Amino acid sequence: MVKMKCILVSLVVFLSVSVVQAQFDDKRCKCICPSLSSVTNKTEKTHTERLMQTTNDPPNKCNCEVVMLPRVADKLNVSEMREFCPRCECKYENRKTTIIRYVVIIVIWIISILVVYMLFLILLDPLLNKRVKGNYQEHTNEEEDAQPGPMSHNMSARGNVLNRVSNQQDKWKRQVKEQRRNIYDRHTMLN
Template sequence: MSLGFGGVSVFGVLFAFNLVVSLSDARMRCRCICSRQLDLSQRYNKTVWVKTIENPSQCKCPEVVSVQNATDCLLCDCKYETLSVVFIEVIIIMILVGLGALVLYMIFLIVSECLGSKSLRTNPNGLAAKGWARIRSHQQHWREGVAEQRRNVYQRHTVLS
């Protein structure tokens, strides 16, 4: 399986096609909030009924709410809603693209480290060897700082000293 940029461009084309298709594919539903009391502002004693419908004219209480008595629908407020899942899909795709970029960066770092250590063995006095030595010295300095912070926190019980 290839993790190159070709896979990302194919992924982008598929996403654009899915976006065009999903713009015309929205969920339509009718939501009825029925109260058991005359005061509709109270939050308790309310029942919510949701039904997927095709036409806004079908958004009426007797078609959505399964009640036996027609007077129960007098206390219901029914609203037609169109839900689009495009925004959610865009966020998920952005997260997946970000994770893919991080994976590609990780693979790049692994490969460059392997090639760097190989060049160190073949030419210990070259420019790559000096670069890797500088990186390793920075890593060692960072590790020493972390170890000092650990000693301060766990042994001396001080922070930022």
């Protein structure tokens, strides 16, 4: 099950990082106009939708006359054309898709690193629990934990991070077990 999840995560990361050519340019002219029925007073079904056109025209040619009129000239007469263009909104857009691409790649890498770290912790947990179960001693008094003993001296001498993590984890598990026993069996709370 864990291997299947790892394969799935790596496949998603691979597909998302792979470079795909965009269909949009960094610079474009986008015109949004009202429906033809608002200008012609016709209620045909084909003329009731708003019109939108995106082209690669330069900024000085980003207007209704250049972008939209050639598209709708056969459907409008001259007076309707004069009324149609003032209702259109044409904008020249200049986007930075390379910056967007790099930000997305960085976010994907951060998520990938966190997933790898999570998998590392999942694989490390059975090793810690297997090693710790052999040396397991249940302590019911916290004062005994504070006194230096052979296990704490051994741990500080080696300075092994895994031992410290597993000991803290065991201490937390013992506290939780003690608290559960007090609450559910004795119906009292810890001080």
